[in-house]
Amino acid sequence: MEARDSRGHVHPSHEPNGRLTALGNQLIEIHLWLREELARLRTSLDSPGGDLRSSPDLRAHCLGFCAALTRHHGDEDGGAFRVLAEREPALRPVLAELAEDHRVVTDILRRIEDLTTDPAAGRAAVRAELDGLAALLESHFTYEEKKLVAALNREAGGSVELLGVTRPGRETTG
Template sequence: MEARGQHGTNVHPGNSPAGRLAAVGNQMIEIHLWLSAELARLRAGLDTSGDARASRDLRAHCLTFCAALGRHHSGEDAGAFRLLANQVPELRPVIANLITDHEVVAGILERVEALLAGDPALPLAQVRAELDGLAALLESHFRYEEKRLVSALNALTGQPGTTEELLGLTAPPT
């Protein structure tokens, strides 16, 4: 199944010929949109986590989200950023800034995971504060990354590899 963009255009083919990359920058945008939507759902879930079951579900959703975001950023660092730094050296300062952001995000994720692993009574105010900070940082980070890297990533089309190897995740079906 092919994902379609806002105007019905092909954003990324479901299967690239011979495992070659196609529209990686567009796929990065889709991953960012999905991660942002999941974070919004997670933050909204804080308002409905009054009972123990909701709290368990919230913890599970939060840990799943944290793992996906961590995979995405570590995948970018080891995959797309390394490839771009080699092929487009003028992007190295941008990539260094993005890697610094990834380290800050990783610190927030570690704090969230520590809060979730602690007291059985979920510390909602602390979790909310961390997730609110994360949301603000990611909004800025994602826009900067997209503005600076999408064209360069899309130029990788036709090279061997997979989106997951470069971005840590594949774009979820729409």
């Protein structure tokens, strides 16, 4: 069973009979979690004392988010996208476009990481990069979900290795 959130994104409403969640549904869950984490990070940056250089917790959250997103995209490119390209050649142009987005995201993440240690960088510079990242990721995630969820759900059994991230508090069996 699927449900739509307030933005119209499809996400699973439950996991039937304890079976593995289909790979496409895992992708949606990961994207929802990454969206939530990025929103929390942006909100934290706006709070009093929300400077990445002077707040170890905020900096750790930022670097943790960057690492999780990097791992997710790397494993998609080397796992799920490779499998889909082999099994569904018609998706190759979509996969190439998504992989290019991953390279752009990687560049933004590097700039954010550099800003966390640059004594001259202000909160506004970090915020601008996070805002740009949020806009790009929203478009990227929506497109990826629209184009790939059905194909991923046809893949037998779910495997977190193909997607790179497991939401905290969520165990997968594979």
